[in-house]
Amino acid sequence: MNCPYCGYHDSRVIDSREINDGIRRRRQCLKCESRFTTYERLQPAGLFVIKKDQRREEFNRDKLLTGIRKACEKRPLPSGTVDKIAEDIEAELYQSGKLEIPTSVIGDMVMERLKNLDHIAYIRFASVYREFTDITTLKELVDALASAEARRTPPTNQLPLLSTEELEELAGRGRQKSRPKSEPLHLS
Numbered sequence: 001m002n003c004p005y006c007g008y009h010d011s012r013v014i015d016s017r018e019i020n021d022g023i024r025r026r027r028q029c030l031k032c033e034s035r036f037t038t039y040e041r042l043q044p045a046g047l048f049v050i051k052k053d054q055r056r057e058e059f060n061r062d063k064l065l066t067g068i069r070k071a072c073e074k075r076p077l078p079s080g081t082v083d084k085i086a087e088d089i090e091a092e093l094y095q096s097g098k099l100e101i102p103t104s105v106i107g108d109m110v111m112e113r114l115k116n117l118d119h120i121a122y123i124r125f126a127s128v129y130r131e132f133t134d135i136t137t138l139k140e141l142v143d144a145l146a147s148a149e150a151r152r153t154p155p156t157n158q159l160p161l162l163s164t165e166e167l168e169e170l171a172g173r174g175r176q177k178s179r180p181k182s183e184p185l186h187l188s
Ligand SMILES: [Zn+2]
Pocket: 003, 004, 005, 006, 007, 008, 029, 030, 031, 032, 033, 034
């Protein structure tokens, strides 16, 4: 893993310790000397994800992590939140005992967690995962969030919704990444 502070590719291990289902290593960057921790998991073999085009691919925790991390970029979330979400989902997947899981199921699991955590991260993740192609669909999602929010008691730590400018920016980003056909949007 690259140093999370300066991005340098090499580090030395200061301490390593076995935890439940993996190894926790304390590392020090060889360049900036910052310290950080990595967890190496002993991954049970044979969990596959089925992609939209029906191709199968071995489950990759890093991919999951990258997707969530992107959505949570620069959001004021407690450190370790992203890793915790990925860990929870991974654990749930393995505990399900299934050998093949559609990517849509994993995407929904991420959405569900982000929805309760941070609306902007949720919308960002949705805009990539659901492949929004225009601002209308995005607006619908935001409106659904807002009305769901209005129906229940406001949580104390929820962050504000997106401004119009941010929506437009997201829609623009969605457009660049969009593929010809987008999936229908399901709002709960
Ligand atoms: Zn460094």
